[in-house]
Amino acid sequence: xxxxxxxxxxxLLDIPEEGEPIERYxxxxxxxxxxxxxxxxxxxILMASVNYHQYQAxxxxxxxxxxxxxxxKTKHSFELFLAExxxxxxxxxxxYSFEQLADENTLNRIFRVMRREFGGFxxxxxIDSRGIQVSYVGPxxxxxxxxxxxxxxxEVQVRGSYISDVFxxxxxxxxxxxxxxxxxxxxxxxxxxxxxxxxxxxxxxxxMGLDPGSDAFLLNRNGxxxxxxxxxxxxxxxxxxxxPPVTYEANVIEQKNARGDSIFLAYTYFVHPAYSLVVxxxxxxxxxxxxxxxxxxxxxxxxxxxxxxxxxFKLTDILVRRMxxxxxxREAAFREMQHTHKLSSIGRLAAGxxxxxxxxxxxxxxxxxLMKDLIEYTPAFPENxxxxxxxxxxxxxxxxxxxxxxxxxxxxxxxEVQIEVLDVNEVIKETLTFLEKEAxxxxxxxxxxxxxxxxxxxxxxxxxxxxxLNLLNNAVAAVEDGGLxxxxxxxxxxxxxxxxxxxxxxxxxxxxxxHLFEPFFTTxxxxxTGLGLAITxxxxxxxxxxxxxxxxxxxxxxxxxxxxxKPRE
Amino acid sequence: MKQWKxxxxxxxxxFVSTLAERLAxxxxxxxxxxxxxxxLRAMEAEPPEVVVLDLMMPGLSGLEVLQRIxxxxxxxxxxxxxxxxxxxxxxxxxxxGALDYLMKPLxxxxxxxxxxxxxxxxxxx
Numbered sequence: 001x002x003x004x005x006x007x008x009x010x011x012l013l014d015i016p017e018e019g020e021p022i023e024r025y026x027x028x029x030x031x032x033x034x035x036x037x038x039x040x041x042x043x044x045i046l047m048a049s050v051n052y053h054q055y056q057a058x059x060x061x062x063x064x065x066x067x068x069x070x071x072x073k074t075k076h077s078f079e080l081f082l083a084e085x086x087x088x089x090x091x092x093x094x095x096y097s098f099e100q101l102a103d104e105n106t107l108n109r110i111f112r113v114m115r116r117e118f119g120g121f122x123x124x125x126x127i128d129s130r131g132i133q134v135s136y137v138g139p140x141x142x143x144x145x146x147x148x149x150x151x152x153x154x155e156v157q158v159r160g161s162y163i164s165d166v167f168x169x170x171x172x173x174x175x176x177x178x179x180x181x182x183x184x185x186x187x188x189x190x191x192x193x194x195x196x197x198x199x200x201x202x203x204x205x206x207x208m209g210l211d212p213g214s215d216a217f218l219l220n221r222n223g224x225x226x227x228x229x230x231x232x233x234x235x236x237x238x239x240x241x242x243x244p245p246v247t248y249e250a251n252v253i254e255q256k257n258a259r260g261d262s263i264f265l266a267y268t269y270f271v272h273p274a275y276s277l278v279v280x281x282x283x284x285x286x287x288x289x290x291x292x293x294x295x296x297x298x299x300x301x302x303x304x305x306x307x308x309x310x311x312x313f314k315l316t317d318i319l320v321r322r323m324x325x326x327x328x329x330r331e332a333a334f335r336e337m338q339h340t341h342k343l344s345s346i347g348r349l350a351a352g353x354x355x356x357x358x359x360x361x362x363x364x365x366x367x368x369x370l371m372k373d374l375i376e377y378t379p380a381f382p383e384n385x386x387x388x389x390x391x392x393x394x395x396x397x398x399x400x401x402x403x404x405x406x407x408x409x410x411x412x413x414x415x416e417v418q419i420e421v422l423d424v425n426e427v428i429k430e431t432l433t434f435l436e437k438e439a440x441x442x443x444x445x446x447x448x449x450x451x452x453x454x455x456x457x458x459x460x461x462x463x464x465x466x467x468x469l470n471l472l473n474n475a476v477a478a479v480e481d482g483g484l485x486x487x488x489x490x491x492x493x494x495x496x497x498x499x500x501x502x503x504x505x506x507x508x509x510x511x512x513x514x515h516l517f518e519p520f521f522t523t524x525x526x527x528x529t530g531l532g533l534a535i536t537x538x539x540x541x542x543x544x545x546x547x548x549x550x551x552x553x554x555x556x557x558x559x560x561x562x563x564x565x566k567p568r569e
Numbered sequence: 570m571k572q573w574k575x576x577x578x579x580x581x582x583x584f585v586s587t588l589a590e591r592l593a594x595x596x597x598x599x600x601x602x603x604x605x606x607x608x609l610r611a612m613e614a615e616p617p618e619v620v621v622l623d624l625m626m627p628g629l630s631g632l633e634v635l636q637r638i639x640x641x642x643x644x645x646x647x648x649x650x651x652x653x654x655x656x657x658x659x660x661x662x663x664x665x666g667a668l669d670y671l672m673k674p675l676x677x678x679x680x681x682x683x684x685x686x687x688x689x690x691x692x693x694x
Contacts, residue, residue, distance in 0.1 A: 355625070358652035358673045359581055365674035366587035373594045402674050 021324075029320045036312045041305065048301045052294070059290045064252045067266040067279060070208055071250040075268050075277050077204050078218070082273065085196055086161060086178050088118050093182040093192040101126045101192065104135045111137040114194075122175060122195040127153075129189045138195065156181050156191055163273035166198055166218075166226040166235060174198045174226070174235045176273075201227045208279070215280045219243070226275060241265075243276070254283070336535055354405040361401050368394040419567050421458050424497060425450040425489055431468040432487075435476060442481045449488040457497060457565045463539045464563075470536040471501040471559050478505030478557060492562060496545070500560040508551040516549060543567060575599040575684060576617040578608040578634065579650065580626045588621075591677060597684065605629025609637060616642055619687045621680070622667075623650045624658050632662060639666045646687035650675070 092101075092110055100106045111124045123138020131148030147153045156162040162179040169175035179193040205216050205227060218226035223239040225232070232240055240258050244251070250268045257263050262283040269276045284291075372391045375384055432446060439446050475485045485503050492498040508516070508523075515521040517537040540547050544564040551557040575592060577585040577599050585601040592599040600617065602608035605628055608620070620638060624631030631649060638645050649662040649670035659670035668687050671679055 355652050359584070362652070362673040362675065363581055363583045363587070366584055366591065369677055370587050370591050370594075373591050377594055398674055402672075406672065 021327075025320050025324050028323070029316055032316045032319065033312055036316065037308065040308045040312070044301070044304055044308070048297065052297060055293055055297070056290065059293070063281075064264065064266075067252055067264060067281065068250040071266045071268050071277055071279055074204060074208050074216070075250070075270065077207070078201070078275070078277065079270060081200055081204065082163060082178075085118060085120065085194075086163065086180070088114060089178055089192055089194050090161070090180045092124075093180045093190075098126070098128075098184075098188065098190050101190070102134045104137065107135050108137045120196045120200050122169065122197050124192070124194045127179075127191040127193055129191075134190070152177065152179060153191070157189075165220045165224065165273070168236065169195060169197075174201075198227065210279070210281075213282050216278065218275045218277055221274045221276075231280070239278075244278075257282075332534060336538070339535075350408040354408040357401070358405050361398055361405070365395070365398045365402075368398065419458050419460055421456050422461055422464070423454070423456050424459075424464070424499060424563070425454055427461060427464050428468055428487060428489065428499065431465050431472065434469060435472055438476060439485075442476075444476060444479055444482065445484045447484060447486045449486060451490050454489050454497060455491060455565055457563055458567055459543055459563060463543065467536050467539050467561060468499070468501075470532045471499075471561065473532065474559070475501050475503040475505065475557070478507070479503045480505065495566070496562045496564055498560055498562050500558055502556065502558040504556040507553040507555050507557055508549075509553055513549060513551060517547075574615065574617040575619045575621060576602060576608060576611060577621045578602045578605065578626075578631075579623040580604060581623075588675075588680075595677075595681065597681075605631070605634040608634055612638065612642070612645075616645065618646065619684055620645055620647045621650060621684075622647055623652075623673075624662065624670075625652060632658065632665065635662055635665050635667055648680070648683045648687060 092114070096106070096110070101110075107124060107126065111121065114121050114124065123136065123140065123142075125136040125138070125142060126134045127147055128134050131146050131150075131153050133142050133145045133147070136142045152162050152164055156179045160181050162177070164177040166174045166176055175195050175197050177193060177195050179191050181189055181191050183189045201218060205218075208216055210216055215229050215231045217229040217232070219239050220226055221243075223243050225235050225237050225239060228234045229239075241255070244253055244265060244267050246269050248269050248271060250266065252264055252266045255263060255265055257280070264279075264281045264283060266279040266281070267276055368391050372388065372395065375388050375391065428448070428450065432448075435446075438444075472485070472487075479485060483504055485501065488500045488502070490498055512523060517533055521534075537547055540561050540563070544567060546562045548560045548562070549557065550560075575597055577588055577592075578601075579585045580603055582601075582603050585603065589599040589601050600611055600615065602611050605626055608622070609629075612620075622631050622634055622638075626634075629637075635647055635649070638647060643666070647662075647667045649659060649667045650673055651659055651670055652673040662670055669683055671683065
């Protein structure tokens with residue numbers, strides 16, 4: 001499945017337009033978080049793993065290469081040592097005749113010189129072509145011994161020289177045997193055989209200067225120790241691990257030892273004799289710096305991930321919240337606009353109707369008035385009182401219609417936004433008429449404490465009315481039947497007047513107070529739009545004023561609107 | 570009681586004729602006109618002291634008629650009638666020299682009062 005299809009499948013790129021608002025924003029938040037985390041973590045993980053492997057490879061090279069060099073160098077030392085000894089034996093075989101070497105005195109002298117000059121020689125013997133020891137100098141009595149059946153005898157006859165594996169010889173010290181076959185011009189052959197102790201091997205291995213955890217030793221082709229190992233066994237014991245593949249170049253392989261620890265096995269095979277030099281280095285020690293680096297890398301990675309997560313979550317939260325707020329505000333503004341638009345349409349309609357009705361009403365008024373005049377100006381006639389009563393009834397009805405049309409026109413006039421100089425007290429009284437019926441019905445007392453010499457302010461009548469109406473509506477909704485609402489006006493300072501609406505109703509909790517002016521926040525579940533106070537607040541702010549709320553649960557609420565005397569520039 | 574000449578101007582013929590009759594009963598001689606043009610012609614023939622003028626009329630509007638009256642005979646007092654709730658036209662009319670404005674339907678007492686006021690304080694000359 002391609003990434004694209006996967007994205008489509010989980011709808012990560014969809015920004016849901018439908019559905020429950022809360023769920024919608026949750027989906028949006030989830031999608032943004034997932035996307036941002038994927039986008040940021042993917043390269044981070046990639047980089048971390050690439051780095052991890054590169055560092056590992058680099059470090060390994062750094063460890064492996066010196067090992068390889070060391071193994072090569074030591075191999076050469078071994079080869080040099082053996083070649084030196086072998087050529088010494090070879091030189092003696094060439095320099096002296098069979099007869100000289102067969103003489104034990106001569107052989108003894110030669111042996112002493114060899115020991116002095118080279119060291120490590122334990123014995124020296126001459127063997128004739130039939131395999132019989134002709135002469136011997138050394139700690140054993142080997143004169144006359146027949147070697148004809150031994151494999152090394154055959155090998156030296158074939159190859160001309162021979163170096164044996166290590167064996168436990170004189171005084172239980174490990175030794176090796178080297179033998180050289182010499183052939184004279186006359187075709188006579190004999191073999192010079194010397195035993196060399198391998199103390200020098202240990203010196204060569206010690207000179208490698210390995211750290212205590214590491215081990216180095218010689219093995220023969222069958223995996224038998226030629227030199228003692230610190231960890232894997234003594235001389236002539238078997239190497240517990242399988243022999244590495246044959247190579248005459250230094251090589252390093254990784255494997256597990258018998259305890260299951262990872263080790264580096266650096267080794268090389270000798271061409272002749274058939275030894276191999278092996279260096280074992282535990283990886284734990286070798287890779288200590290790597291583990292430190294690894295844990296540092298991991299730590300860094302973890303911190304980065306944590307930072308990314310916290311930033312992503314925080315950022316997404318802020319973004320989604322901002323989006324939601326914007327959406328809500330836009331919706332509120334849209335509704336308010338619709339509301340205003342509706343009201344102004346109603347206003348225009350009302351004005352038109354009122355005006356159209358006023359003209360015929362004026363005619364009715366004049367006609368009835370004339371009838372009344374005629375009744376009054378002519379002498380009494382039968383039933384004239386009754387006529388007068390009818391005409392008065394008509395005139396009264398006309399007056400009622402007149403007050404209705406005038407109120408309609410007044411309502412329409414309020415829809416037009418216009419600043420005029422007005423008396424706030426008067427506006428309050430006018431607004432109260434809208435609520436008189438409900439107050440009366442519910443037996444709510446509305447107490448007016450309007451200061452007489454309240455300065456007139458320049459403001460918008462319709463909008464002020466809406467503000468007062470909303471404040472009063474809330475007060476009426478808050479009080480019980482028979483409650484008390486007090487409306488107070490006063491001059492606050494040189495520039496502002498104040499109008500407060502106080503009720504002795506249910507009051508508000510801290511939580512409600514906090515959200516009071518937010519759009520769509522309502523306590524009138526199912527009955528309110530949650531817009532009333534938001535609009536009120538908006539209007540008051542627009543008019544350059546402010547609203548202050550004091551409320552105690554169970555004791556009532558006081559809402560005070562501060563209005564500037566002059567509209568904001 | 571002195572006989573004042575009053576001209577009633579409104580596009581509703583029934584309204585002005587009835588009103589004229591009522592004023593006559595109260596001793597005020599009132600002429601009628603059902604349009605701005607007619608009113609201006611009537612004024613040429615017989616200049617009234619007070620004109621009661623409706624603001625909303627087809628043809629010449631009340632405010633235009635008011636301006637012409639004030640231009641030709643500034644001493645004529647004009648009382649405006651409005652069927653519209655807006656006080657703006659009324660205030661505009663007063664700025665142009667009208668004495669006052671009344672809302673339709675009228676109360677006859679208010680009109681009489683204004684006419685009395687008009688004749689006792691003649692317009693600027």
